Amino acid sequence: MPRPRSLDKDTIATAALAVIDAHGPAGLTMRAVANRLAMSPMALYRYVEDRYELETLVVEKVLAEADIEAPSHGSWQDRVTYLMEQVRAAVSAHPAVVPLTLTRRHTSPALRRWSETVLGVLTEAGLEGPRRAVALRCLLGYLIGAIQLDHLGSLEGHGTSALAGLSSSEFPYLSSTARDARRLGAEEEFAGGLAMVLRGVADGL
Amino acid sequence: MPRPRSLDKDTIATAALAVIDAHGPAGLTMRAVANRLAMSPMALYRYVEDRYELETLVVEKVLAEADIEAPSHGSWQDRVTYLMEQVRAAVSAHPAVVPLTLTRRHTSPALRRWSETVLGVLTEAGLEGPRRAVALRCLLGYLIGAIQLDHLGSLEGHGTSALAGLSSSEFPYLSSTARDARRLGAEEEFAGGLAMVLRGVADGL
């Protein structure tokens, strides 16, 4: 009987993602999203409980772009690396969403399924019980931390330029390390750190 | 000639920290801090550029509680662990500040000095060049990620209860891992993960 819905949550999520990509985290407002959907701000509330749910939709939309199925071939290290890379790539495609991703981490169904897959691989690798718990925690910790190191810094003040301004007399190690890191590039830095973590995990077997 | 200042930045930082500890991240408003200092909101602007600087002061205040001097005895692993624990403990004492800490990470003088100290220890351990850069990045990544896993979740919806609601049929590994993790406790989980990371770092030598 009633009037049919003209939107669905996915459309809203897409619009909100476009807004945040274009105008940054602070630009994600109810009014801006409604505007992009050619609706009044209040119309949005028919589809979304509040701003918090809107943000949750955006996060889920971003994480949906990651493949959370473990590849069937390769060593367990390769498979974990693949899974880690998937999340990293998905989030990296939308740097402005990073701050949101972090807050929603523990409630996100997508990340839950991802964790389940990772645990499966770790189990096949021979990890059980507390050791497996610590390994997952370790990988998740590195993933989240690394994503931030990559993106949260560059959103404002530009992290690299900030490091370039380090006086090499006050911070001798740090300034030379910053140069090393810049030569490496973000991808290799992430991969290198992950390889270290995985060696540590493997040592526990 | 002029009227003397009645406050300094440290007093403001202390007041702001008290406000955020008592009323959570959203409670940290210019008005609330001014109120606690028995001043008008606008008076605060004589001491602080804007809200962003206020938040920065809070972060620095929290990080100041961490000892950033490396202990002189023990293995390099022990010394790095000590340094990691210091930051973790400082931030853990003020869970509501966690979201701010993350954003300010790359500009924080305290964290810069901390990184410098860690790099010194890593250098003594025999790490140089890109490998040292990756190791620092790896440790920083784990530190930041782990702090979040501990605190950002529990701020809302209570992370453990969320995990308890996992259907063990849909998430068999995850639900059993959640049980393992709960038995472990946050501290041991952090320490265990760090030990894994350090083993990985050591393997690179």
Place this chain on the structure above:
DNA sequence: CAGGTAGGCGTACTGTGTACACTTACCAAG
């Protein structure tokens, strides 16, 4: 064609950060 259901909107309220102009307290000089 009629009527009810639910979609969409207009208005308005509270609370935020903060610009601007004002008042006031202090200190040095006469």
Place this chain on the structure above:
DNA sequence: CTTGGTAAGTGTACACAGTACGCCTACCTG
């Protein structure tokens, strides 16, 4: 002790946020 200048502190007001409330309206079913 007066007096004036400098900067501290305040009051008011605005733009913009999220969102509660109630109205109008488009659609589908009978």
